[in-house]
Amino acid sequence: MLYIGEFYSLLTACLWSGSSIAFTAAARRIGSVQVNTSRLIMAAGFLIVLVLLARIDLTLSMMQIVYLSISGFIGFTLGDTFLFQAFKLIGARISMLIMSLAPAVAAVLAYIILGENLSPWGVIGIIVTLTGIAIVILGMRGDPINGSVIHHVARGGIFLAILGAVGQGGGLIFAKMAFLEGNINGFVATLVRILAALVVLLPVSIISGRYKNPVQVFRNDPPAFRYTVLGSIFGPFLGVTSSLMAIQYAKVGIAATIMATTPIVMLPLVHFVQKEHLTWRAIAGAFIATLGVALLFLP
Secondary structure: OOOHHHHHHHHHHHHHHHHHHHHHHHHHHHOHHHHHHHHHHHHHHHHHHHHHHHOOOOOOOHHHHHHHHHHHHHHHHHHHHHHHHHHHHHHHHHHHHHHOOHHHHHHHHHHHHHOOOOOHHHHHHHHHHHHHHHHHHHOOOOOOOOOOOOHHHHHHHHHHHHHHHHHHHHHHHHHHHHHHHOOOOHHHHHHHHHHHHHHHHHHHHHHOOOOOOHHHHHHHOHHHHHHHHHHHHHHHHHHHHHHHHHHHHOOHHHHHHHHOOHHHHHHHHHHHOOOOOOOHHHHHHHHHHHHHHHHHOOO
16 A cells, blocks of 8 residues: 555554643643553553454564663653653653754664665755644743742753654664564564563553552542543553554665654644643644654655
């Protein structure tokens, strides 16, 4: 199927936009660490049930398991942890702006490690798309954080956001390496990545006292449970699986760029669901990003 990788990339952006809305609502009620860990546990449960019911082949080579485990650790454990910490220090808007570097990181790493080349139109498309994303993010409402952030704290937040972008880009590279070893079912690949992340993330969260008994937490706050379940379905269950299918059939840099348009896809959601006013800057950025994505489809 022509452009199947690009299609999965667009599907991923749509799914992640829905999960972002749901996770934001849940995190405001029970905290980001509780939501981050719970979403992976829920997604792992969904995936195990699906794999068993559908009798999906679980056969993987040792190198595929290693690559997927490293991908999950880098992407979920390190990348997401750095990003959440950056949210605290410099706010979501600036963090998302820096995280938009992830496709560029992925493209560079894919060139160095995998030998993937981009056409001139591909390079231009990535630059135009990221420019549009940056304009949209800068056009969002300001973050509810103190405007007089201490300089060294701000620098620390920027550094953490950069690490988050590197983690996201690096995670995609190792996942691509697993697919290059042989055919893998996308749901199985996602399950391995999530389990590898939980092996580290769950004990650390419990020992640090930042992850509480989820049964008790969700019993006390049913809406948070519903938001987390919904976000887990759209995010790590379907969204991450779709992203792995994207990099399987498309070049990593192009797939990562299209997936990074999540803030663009979110614009109608935040307007109609959260009743937020869209600025002309955000609308213009969306058109620019859309043009950039269109350029990625040129040979």
